[in-house]
Amino acid sequence: MALPLTDTQVRDCRDRIRAVAEAQFARRGLAATSLRSIAAELGWAPASLYRYFRNKDELLAATRAAALNRFSDRIEAAYAQPGDLWERSRALGDAYVDFAFEQPAAYQLIFALEQADGDKTPALRAAEERSHRTLTGYIEDMVAAGLLEGDPELLGHVYWSAIHGLIVLQMAGKLKPSLPFDTIRHEITRLLTRGALNRLGRAGHID
Structure with missing residues (x-):
């Protein structure tokens, strides 16, 4: 079970995810960018992104x-x-x-x-x-x-x-x-x- 994160940790993680997403959306386009591709660049498991964003549209x-x-x-x-x-x-x-x-x-x-x-x-x-x-x-x-x-x-x-x-x-x-x-x-x-x-x-x- 994942440990609870502090508010600061959540903000930092969301910032990191958005930074990677911004670059991928611009470089790859909307259709080719996915939570899986973003997670891969971060070195995270895809499921981990759902702790911060419900889906790609929300991200x-x-x-x-x-x-x-x-x-x-x-x-x-x-x-x-x-x-x-x-x-x-x-x-x-x-x-x-x-x-x-x-x-x-x-x-x-x-x-x-x-x-x-x-x-x-x-x-x-x-x-x-x-x-x-x-x-x-x-x-x-x-x-x-x-x-x-x-x-x-x-x-x-x-x-x-x-x-x-x-x-x-x-x-x-x-x-x-x-x-x-x-x-x-x-x-x-x-x-x-x-x-x-x-x-x-x-x-x-x-x-």
Whole structure:
């Protein structure tokens, strides 16, 4: 009979399982990843994982929620830095890109791999809502301050879609060497911001 674990031991074990799961989900895909494959990488018996997660769907939800919260922590911290709204928005964008390339498995799990709504836990839904706020809230601030004009929800998704698409192309090795990632990124930002500028507040626009 397995000995009871302390709360700290349970948290540590769940963290270890999620770390392996995150890498496997990104590397192998959802279908090819199983509790057995995760247990094998940990050097555990497959049945031991059921002490921490009921099934693969619950583990996926917990792993995605943890990755989303790490992402939101990073974005929120960047946006909370001193500076005006233009400077803080640039810091937010930098944090987004840095997270994607520093933690590619987490990024792919968050945005490239999905699961059915019925399999989402309350913790995952809360993490998704928090992440959504981090990616649109700064646009709401800029529209409210008169720097940009338009529907904040729509503008936030336009910026997000553009940078996400560029990141995916970079990860897939599809960008030409003559057109570096940062060059394209700054041009995207310049063009989108020019289109969204409030003409009365354009002096401080993003270059």
